[in-house]
Amino acid sequence: MTQPMKYERAIVIGGGITGMLAAKVLSSFYLEVLIIEKDELSDAPENRLGTPQAFHPHRMLPLG
Ligand SMILES: Cc1cc2nc3c(=O)[nH]c(=O)nc-3n(C[C@H](O)[C@H](O)[C@H](O)COP(=O)(O)OP(=O)(O)OC[C@H]3O[C@@H](n4cnc5c(N)ncnc54)[C@H](O)[C@@H]3O)c2cc1C
DSSP: OOOOOOEEEEEEEOOSHHHHHHHHHHTTTEEEEEEEOSSOOOSSOOOOTTOGGGOOTTSOOTTO
C-alpha cells in the first residue's frame, strides 16, 4: 500500500493538552509539526503563567 502524501509543515500555537493532541494528529499528515509555546516548559510537572487555571487553591492538602 502506498503512503499518503504528507504536507510540509503545520504550526500549532499553544503547547497545552489541546495543542499537543492537535500536534499528534497533525503529525500523521505533515512532515514537520511546530508547536509555538510562550512559556518555557520544564521536564517536571509545574504551575506556570500560561496556564493560571492549573493552580487550585481549593485542592486537598497532602495532610488533609
Ligand atoms: C479555573 C479553572 C479550573 C479548572 N479545573 C479543571 C479541573 O479540575 N480538571 C480538569 O480536567 N479541567 C479543569 N479545567 C479545564 C482545563 O484547565 C482546560 O480544559 C484545559 O487546560 C484546556 O487545555 P488547553 O490546552 O485547551 O488550554 P491551556 O491548558 O490553557 O493551554 C493553552 C496553552 O497556550 C499557551 N499560549 C497562550 N497564548 C499563547 C500565545 N499567544 N503564544 C504561544 N502560546 C500561547 C499557554 O501558555 C498554554 O500553554 C479548569 C479550567 C479553569 C479555567
